[in-house]
Amino acid sequence: MLPRDERRRLREIEQQLVDEDPKLARRLSQTSTFGYLRARVSARMTLAACAGVLSLMCLFLNEGAAALTAAALTGFLLISRTWRIELL
Template identity: 80%
Template sequence: MLPRDERRRLREIEQQLVDEDPRLARKLSQTSTLGYLRARVSVRLVAAAFAGVLAIMCLFLDEGVAALTSAALAGLLMISRTWRVELL
């Protein structure tokens, strides 16, 4: 347990953050499952999973070129760490 003066100081810092940037303070205080998933799962990962599923479907449908294209896209999306896509 923190001493009383440290707890008071932490409350002051929290209040200062809320006053200066309420949007950030709200994001930091959210603990919902949706917020957790949103922070962990990127658009790139969702697109790569979709392309991977599409590649498997194309293999079952004997569409070789489409399967290779989808697999290449899935691989490219999985290894590209520098692409940054942000949703509003």
């Protein structure tokens, strides 16, 4: 917990922001479900989820090789989720 004087100063800064730019203050204080998910879920995790669903579909359709390939892709994407990809 912050000390009382720091909390007071933060409230003053917040009030200044509301007074100077109410639209920005409103945007910063509102969080949407889509915005939250977009911040938490990466493109790699979305691809992993799609590959996992594809793997299950192939398994139910008796396509063993395709199910194994999709499962391997899912595993690779889940393992590599912490890797950084740098473009030249």
